[in-house]
Structure formats: C-alpha cells, structure tokens
Amino acid sequence: MKLVQGCRLAVRFFLLLLIGWMFTGDIAQAQRRGRGPHLAYAYPAGCERGMSCEITLGGQYLKDADDFFLSGDGVTLEILDWYRPMLRGEFAQLNRKLREAEAKLTAELQGEGGKTPTKADVAQYAGVTEKQLREMEIYRRRDRDPKRQPNEQLDETVRVRLTVDANAKLGKRELRLIDGASISNPLWLHIGRWQEVKESPPSDIVSVVETVDEVVDTLPTVINGQIMPGETDRFAFEARKGMKLVIQVDAREVIPYLADAVPGWFQAVLRLTDEDGREVGYSDSFHFRQDPVMYFEVPRDGRYIIEIRDSLYRGREDFVYRLTVGEIPFVTGIFPLGAPVDSDQTIQVRGWNLTNNRFSVSTMARKRFRPTMHCRMAQSGGIGVHFPLQVGLWPEVFDSEPNNTQSEAQTISMPVTVNGRINYPGDEDVYRIEGGGRLVAEVFARRLGSPLDSMLRLTDADGNEVAFNDDYEDLTLALQTHHADSHLSATLSGGRAHYLHINNAQYDGGSEFTYRLSLHRPRPSYTLRVTPSNLIVKAGQVVPIDVFVMRQDGFDEDIEVSLVEPPDGFRIDGNVIPKGKDHIAMTLAVSSSVKAAKRKEPFQLEMQGESGGKRRGGAMVRPAIPAENMMQAFIWHHLVPVENWNVVVDGKRGGNMPFSIPNGVVKATLSLKKKTYLPIVPSSKNFDPEVIFVDVEDPLDALQATIIQTNTGGFAIELDVDKESAAEEKQLQPRERGNLLMSVYKEITAKPTEENPNPKPRRINYGYLPAIPFEVLAGK
Incomplete structure (x- = not known):
C-alpha cells in the first residue's frame, strides 16, 4: 500500500511540475538579472535575540558586495570578509610554475653537490606565497572528495557579523547584499528566543563508528547545521522521564526552493534513538509539510540521540537546517x-x-x-x-452531525461559509442546496494549515454526479507544491435540490482535519505580483519589470497598474495588462532629478491594479505584491512573495539615450500586411542610424526593429512582423495587445590594421526605452 501511495504521489508531483512549467514558461524569459550578487545560503541561518554571531553567506558574484539591506529594526550587520576557493585554472597555473621551478632549481643544485630542494625552496624560487600553497592544498582536498559536487553558484562566501538587540522582534528578516550595480535576491535570517549552537566542523578522519557531533546540555536549544553528501548529523541530550519534547526542523523554512535539486528542497529526515541505539521516534514530514516535526514523551531518564539527514542522502553547503529541541508549544x-x-x-x-x-x-x-x-x-x-x-465576507455556520448521507444532509443557503471537520477516516459531510443558478464551491483547508486533502462532489436528488473537483491550483500560494484544496463551479437547475459532498481524498480523518467550505455566486477577481522584487537603477534610466496576474472565477478585464503615492521622479510605462493575459512586461522610469540615498538605502515602492471602474460597486483595486522568482527542481518557477519592493537609485547617472520617442506616441499599431513606423527624435545633430540598433525583447522575436531615415529627413523605428515566425510561435496574432520593450545599443568597429585585419565591433549599451503599448490590426 505504501509503495502504491508513493507512486501516486510521484506521478502527482511530476504532473504538477508540468502544469507549473506550462503556466510559467515565460517567467525565465522575464528574468533579466545580470551578474549581480546571488545568495544561495546563510549558515547559521539565524541568531538568538540579544546575541551577536558570525554568519557565512554563500553564493556567486559576491566579491564586490559592500553594502546590504536588512529588514526590520533591532538588527545590525557588518560585512567582515570575502573568500573564494582556488579555481581549477588557478591551481593548474600555480602547479605548473612549481613543477618548472623544481626542475630548474634541481638542475642548479646538482652543480652544488646534488642537494634536493625543499618544498619551501621551490615555492620561494617560483614566487608562490604561503597563502597560495594553503589554497592549493584546500583545492586538492576538495578535488579528492568523491562526495563533493563542484557548484560555482555556492563557491564564494562573505562572512558577516549579525548583532541582535535584546528586544528585537522574533521571526524572519530579509537580507540582501548590494554592490555598485545591483542588489541580490533575498535570504531569510531567523531571530529566535532560544539558545543557539552550531554543529561541530566535520573531521578529516573517516570512522566507521557512528559519532555524536554535539552534546546539548540545555533545553530548549536551536541547533544550526549543514548536511553534506551522504552525511548524517547526530546530537545527544539528557532528558528526564515525563518530559514532553517537541523536535522540530526548519529546512524549507530556511531555504524554500533549490533550483538544481529534486524534489527542489532539502528533504530532512529525523530519527530519535535511546542510548542503546533503539529507535524511539521517526519523522520525515509533518502532515503535508515537508519539514519533519516529532513529539516525544520521555519514558525514562537517560541520554537520547537525534539523527538528521536528507531522505536521499544528498547534501551540500545549502542544505542548511535549524533543529529546535525542547518542551516548547x-x-x-x-x-x-x-x-x-x-x-x-x-x-x-x-x-x-x-x-x-x-x-x-x-x-x-x-x-x-x-x-x-x-x-x-x-x-x-x-x-x-x-x-x-x-x-x-458571508454568513457562517458550523456543520451539524450527522450529515453523512443525502437523507441526513444539512440544508444551507447561499452565500455561506461552512466551518466543518472530517471527524474520522472515511467520514463524508453532505450539504443540501436549494435553488438554481451559478454556484462556486471552494474549500480552504490546506491553505490554512489543515492536513485535509479535500474532494468535492455535486450530485442531484437522484444521486447522479453533476460536477466534481479534487485539487485546485492556487498560484498565489507559491510555497505550496501540492494544491490539495478543491474548487468547483456548476450551474444548478431550478426547482430541484442538489447535494454537495466533501471528504478526504486519502480517507484519513480526525480532529485536526478541519475545513472552511464557501458557497457563493461567481465572484470574479484577480491577484497581482511584480518582479523583480529588487532593482538598482541609475538616475535617468529605464528598467524592465514584470507584472503577473492570477485571474479567478472568470475575471477577464483590462487591469490598469499604477504606483501608489510614489516619490517624485518615478513613473510606470505600458501600465495596462490586457484582458486574457496573465503576464506583461512594463518599464519603471527614474528621473535624472532623483538623488541616491545615503548608504544606498532603497526606495520602497508600492503598486496597485485597478479594473472595472464602470461596474456596479466601483473599481476593483488590488495590491501588486512584490515577489522573488524562485525555481524548483530545474523546471518549476514560483513567485514567492517578499516583504518590500526595493528600488536602489545608484549615485551615478545613467548614460544619455541617443534618441527619444515623442510624447505624442502612446501606442504602436502593428500590421501583418505592412510595416509600422515609430518616429524618434535624435538627441544630437551627429546622430548616425548606421551604428545605432534596437532590439525587441523576447518573447516578440517575430518582430524586427530597424532605425531608418525617412523621406522627410527625420528618423523612425521601422517595425516589421515576420508572418511565418509569428504564426509558428503564436505571436502577434490579430487583435493581440501587449507592450513593446526595446533596448538600444551602438556598435563601433575600429579600422583594420595589420595586427587586427578583422576587428570585431564594440557594443555600447544605452539601456531600455519606455514600454510602448501595441495592438495588432484585426485583418490578416
């Protein structure tokens, strides 16, 4: 039975991966992050309130990071140093120098009595320092380790000191590193109330005896650790009979997704043994949550040992965990x-x-x-x-037992929210609905922490099934990978009763299998996300942003996006999401008059969407929540909400664009039959269209842009649709609407010389033009 259930879960997981890929296939194209700092992990991933601790931040392109953003009050951070292990090429070059130096020095010493040079002599002769020799030895050890998987995205580290005030707020804080040109993705640091310790560093001596990494002498305690390939960490503690211990792992709570690991996170497994090695507790998850939790009532005084490992014995530096042990609620x-x-x-x-x-x-x-x-x-x-x-928003009732069959069904009237519970394995609650019209029935259980995996079934008075739903994918909840709540819509025929059945797909039940079942008429709505959640912009520059919309209950209208009470000098262009689209690229413009804040303190912008101003009840306004685009297991992207939408204005002014779009041009009308022309105004008299180029951003690669001189002596951007490519890629179809994002660059080719008869052109990037809305003419 367990094998069958495991296979079903595996099939469901990969189907969800496929669905997620289909929905977010264009997200990867929407990411335009350059080689700015990227944070992969923090170890330890938190600190005790009122204490100071050193934390290692691992990632890539961290060397130039000289500033940071840390959310919340009562916490300060100091950057201490940067480190990167020696690269293969660096090692090979130094190793070659040492071999050549050893051969030359040995030959020279043979004429002086045949002395054999020492390693120190050879290094001095080759000009290799002691620090370089140490780094070479570290490289050899890492290279000889058969379990280590080289990953350049984890190699660089920055050591920081975190200091937490005694009255600092508990919980997660968002940390980003900043260099001169960009701001990193966020990592979450946890501020806790309990004593914190770190696991002991791994020994170079491999032993067949299972050893204890640490002896914990005080409870509650938070143990910070990292799991390396094939590793199992063990911690011992003394416990008294009658203690009621909670042993809780935070792994996904530390790093929710790993881009290049399957299933896409560190899947921790907990095992508890007594001092004789007998297993007394085990957990690989808690209900539907991937992080394991164990409850253990201590049967007798003695020493107990906790073991933690990855379920597949994987591991590396970003398999970070926080393990809490104690009599905690x-x-x-x-x-x-x-x-x-x-x-x-x-x-x-x-x-x-x-x-x-x-x-x-x-x-x-x-x-x-x-x-x-x-x-x-x-x-x-x-x-x-x-x-x-x-x-x-609706009246609420509680389920009334017995209501397990149609003859015992509890009668309810729309709109209503029912608070219920699947009381025991195999239990089913049935509700009688009278009247006709459109019905939406939606379960909130898993999204609110309940272990219930709901199923909804609508039947008529004769027991015939009218509608059914098991799982409904709620894309607003980026941290859930099994969307187990149900959402059913149907049209009820008038004059007859209908029956709504709810049960658990896994046929489990109990006091914790609670739910909220809402029944109402369709209520079209939407939710917005904006990425990237962090930007560094030069004054006078335009940068792309991506806005995603999750439409609910048939909502299909235009949404106008705007900044909420923005500081002077900030503007959104291309600010309409056309109906039928779930994603559109826009641009954020920062005026040259905006001054950079001290310490690169970010501006925290807010955005909202508005739609349906003419509808009864007025406009539908929704906030655009900033999100971080995270990848799971090579393929599935998630828009994980973060605390703030941060825009850092760099003190250096952006370069001057060689031309501009006239203010009167607010829209481009594209045609599949003929070319379209957008007038431009050169910034100088020396404007040369032969060396200035325009690129149209993906996914509109069927549209070619060229700068031309017009018959009247002016200049324009010529837009030409490749009809075959547009048809093949399903782009730029009649009546389609969207935004044109165009980047501008200049290419200069030096004159040929004898040394360089075929010089390559040198590119100068000017950045982006403000987004221009487009519409494709209806006729083909």
Whole structure:
C-alpha cells in the first residue's frame, strides 16, 4: 500500500511540475538579472535575540558586495570578509610554475653537490606565497572528495557579523547584499528566543563508528547545521522521564526552493534513538509539510540521540537546517479556521505543550477588510504561538452531525461559509442546496494549515454526479507544491435540490482535519505580483519589470497598474495588462532629478491594479505584491512573495539615450500586411542610424526593429512582423495587445590594421526605452 501511495504521489508531483512549467514558461524569459550578487545560503541561518554571531553567506558574484539591506529594526550587520576557493585554472597555473621551478632549481643544485630542494625552496624560487600553497592544498582536498559536487553558484562566501538587540522582534528578516550595480535576491535570517549552537566542523578522519557531533546540555536549544553528501548529523541530550519534547526542523523554512535539486528542497529526515541505539521516534514530514516535526514523551531518564539527514542522502553547503529541541508549544490544528468580518469568535487550538488552547479574536471592520489575519496566542512564560485565520465576507455556520448521507444532509443557503471537520477516516459531510443558478464551491483547508486533502462532489436528488473537483491550483500560494484544496463551479437547475459532498481524498480523518467550505455566486477577481522584487537603477534610466496576474472565477478585464503615492521622479510605462493575459512586461522610469540615498538605502515602492471602474460597486483595486522568482527542481518557477519592493537609485547617472520617442506616441499599431513606423527624435545633430540598433525583447522575436531615415529627413523605428515566425510561435496574432520593450545599443568597429585585419565591433549599451503599448490590426 505504501509503495502504491508513493507512486501516486510521484506521478502527482511530476504532473504538477508540468502544469507549473506550462503556466510559467515565460517567467525565465522575464528574468533579466545580470551578474549581480546571488545568495544561495546563510549558515547559521539565524541568531538568538540579544546575541551577536558570525554568519557565512554563500553564493556567486559576491566579491564586490559592500553594502546590504536588512529588514526590520533591532538588527545590525557588518560585512567582515570575502573568500573564494582556488579555481581549477588557478591551481593548474600555480602547479605548473612549481613543477618548472623544481626542475630548474634541481638542475642548479646538482652543480652544488646534488642537494634536493625543499618544498619551501621551490615555492620561494617560483614566487608562490604561503597563502597560495594553503589554497592549493584546500583545492586538492576538495578535488579528492568523491562526495563533493563542484557548484560555482555556492563557491564564494562573505562572512558577516549579525548583532541582535535584546528586544528585537522574533521571526524572519530579509537580507540582501548590494554592490555598485545591483542588489541580490533575498535570504531569510531567523531571530529566535532560544539558545543557539552550531554543529561541530566535520573531521578529516573517516570512522566507521557512528559519532555524536554535539552534546546539548540545555533545553530548549536551536541547533544550526549543514548536511553534506551522504552525511548524517547526530546530537545527544539528557532528558528526564515525563518530559514532553517537541523536535522540530526548519529546512524549507530556511531555504524554500533549490533550483538544481529534486524534489527542489532539502528533504530532512529525523530519527530519535535511546542510548542503546533503539529507535524511539521517526519523522520525515509533518502532515503535508515537508519539514519533519516529532513529539516525544520521555519514558525514562537517560541520554537520547537525534539523527538528521536528507531522505536521499544528498547534501551540500545549502542544505542548511535549524533543529529546535525542547518542551516548547506547537500548534497542530485550529477550529474554526476563520471567522466573519467584523465579528468576535472563539478559536479552539490543538497541539503540544499548550497552556492555553482557547483564543478570542475580534476580526477587522468591513472597510478595513483583509482576507487573512495573523494571530498570536500567548502561552505561559511569555511564549506565543502563531497561526493564520481566514476572514470571510458571508454568513457562517458550523456543520451539524450527522450529515453523512443525502437523507441526513444539512440544508444551507447561499452565500455561506461552512466551518466543518472530517471527524474520522472515511467520514463524508453532505450539504443540501436549494435553488438554481451559478454556484462556486471552494474549500480552504490546506491553505490554512489543515492536513485535509479535500474532494468535492455535486450530485442531484437522484444521486447522479453533476460536477466534481479534487485539487485546485492556487498560484498565489507559491510555497505550496501540492494544491490539495478543491474548487468547483456548476450551474444548478431550478426547482430541484442538489447535494454537495466533501471528504478526504486519502480517507484519513480526525480532529485536526478541519475545513472552511464557501458557497457563493461567481465572484470574479484577480491577484497581482511584480518582479523583480529588487532593482538598482541609475538616475535617468529605464528598467524592465514584470507584472503577473492570477485571474479567478472568470475575471477577464483590462487591469490598469499604477504606483501608489510614489516619490517624485518615478513613473510606470505600458501600465495596462490586457484582458486574457496573465503576464506583461512594463518599464519603471527614474528621473535624472532623483538623488541616491545615503548608504544606498532603497526606495520602497508600492503598486496597485485597478479594473472595472464602470461596474456596479466601483473599481476593483488590488495590491501588486512584490515577489522573488524562485525555481524548483530545474523546471518549476514560483513567485514567492517578499516583504518590500526595493528600488536602489545608484549615485551615478545613467548614460544619455541617443534618441527619444515623442510624447505624442502612446501606442504602436502593428500590421501583418505592412510595416509600422515609430518616429524618434535624435538627441544630437551627429546622430548616425548606421551604428545605432534596437532590439525587441523576447518573447516578440517575430518582430524586427530597424532605425531608418525617412523621406522627410527625420528618423523612425521601422517595425516589421515576420508572418511565418509569428504564426509558428503564436505571436502577434490579430487583435493581440501587449507592450513593446526595446533596448538600444551602438556598435563601433575600429579600422583594420595589420595586427587586427578583422576587428570585431564594440557594443555600447544605452539601456531600455519606455514600454510602448501595441495592438495588432484585426485583418490578416
């Protein structure tokens, strides 16, 4: 049975990969990050409140990083040094110098009595320093290690010192490194309340005896570690009979996705043994969450050993974890999972080591509505547990047992949200719906922390199936890889009752298998994401951005995007997402009058979308949430929300564009029959169209752009659609709308010389023009 379930999960996983690839196939093209700093991991990935600790940041292109951005107050950071191991070419060059020096020195010494030169003599003769010799030895050790997989994206490290105030807020902080030209992707550093330790460095001596890396003498403790290939880390601690220990791993909470690893994250496995080696506990996940959690009531006094490894015995520097051990509170489930807007509700909380399991909450007023509240419930000792709570707009009821069959079905009226529970394995709740019209039934369970994998089935009075749904992919939740909540839509015939059945696809059940089932008429809506979440822009420059829209319940309208109360000098061009599109590239322009802030402090911009201003009820306004584009397992991209949309304005002014688009040109009308011309205004009298070029950004590679001189003596960009390529790539179809993103560059070729008879042209990049909306004429 386990093998069959494992195969089903594997098939489901790869189907999800395929679906994700189909949706985000253009995301990779939308990434335009250059060789700026890239952060792969932080070790340790956090620090105790009130302490100072050294952290190693690993990644690529980190050498020139001289500044940083760290979110939140009460935390400071100091960059200490940069390091990169010797490269293969550097080692080969030094090794050749040493061999040649040894041969020459040996020949010279033969005439002086045949002395054999020492290694120090050879190094001095070759001009190789002691530091270079040490780096060569490190290179040899790494090269001889059969388990090490060279990865240049992890080789460079920056050592920093993190200092945390005693009253700093607990939780995750966003860290980015900054160099003179760009800002890195974020890493999350965790600020914790418990004592923190690091695993001991691995020994060069390989032993067949299983050894303990560290003895933990105080609980609770957070153990920071890294798993290398084939490695199992072991930690010992003393425990007394009756202790109720929670052993929790944060691995995906530290690094949610690994681009070049399958399944796309460090899949940690926990094993607990007593001092005699007998297994007393095991966990490879917690419900649907990939990070394992274990609850262990200590049966007798003694020493216990925790083992942690990767499920496939993989490992490398970015397999970083934080392992918490102690009698700490942990929430395993809540009920109900939400409450109506502008109401008071009592929430029952289940879990381990909880001294308080009831929580009274007042939801926000309707005019300040937000779909999710983040709640904190106090426990003894000033400790708090956190959980999300959904806030609804409709009346709410609780399921009433027994309601397991159509004859026992609970009658409900739309719109409504039902708070229910699948009480035991095989349980099914049935609801009777009267009246006709359009119906949307949506389950919120997995998205709110419940282990329920729901299935919805709609039947008529005779038991005939009308509609069915198992899983609904909610692309707004980038950290979920199994979208297990259901979403069903159907048209109900009037005058007859219909029945909605909900159960668990895995046929499990219990007190923690809770759900919220919303039934309502279709409510078209949308959600926005903007990438990249971090930019460095020179004053006077234009940079591309990408805006993604997730449309819900049939929403298919234009969305106008705008900056929210922006600082002076910031502007969005090409700011309309046409109906039918789920992604469009725009540009952000920064005026030459914008001054760089001290310490490269970023501007934190906000963006929103607006649609349907003429609809009843007014415009539909939604925030555009900044996101980081993360890849999972070579193929699947996720738009992971981050805290802020950061724009750093570089103190150096951008280069002057050789021409501009007249203010009156607000749209390009493309034709499949003839060429289109956009007038341009040269910036100087010496403008030469023979050396200035324009590239149209992908994915519009069926459109060619050329600068020409017009019959009237002016200049224009000639746009020509390759009809065959457009048809093959399904681009630029009649009535299609979008944005033209065009980069401008100059090519200069030096005169041939005897030494260089065929000189290659030298390119000077000017950057991007503001995005220009386009529409393709209807006629072919």
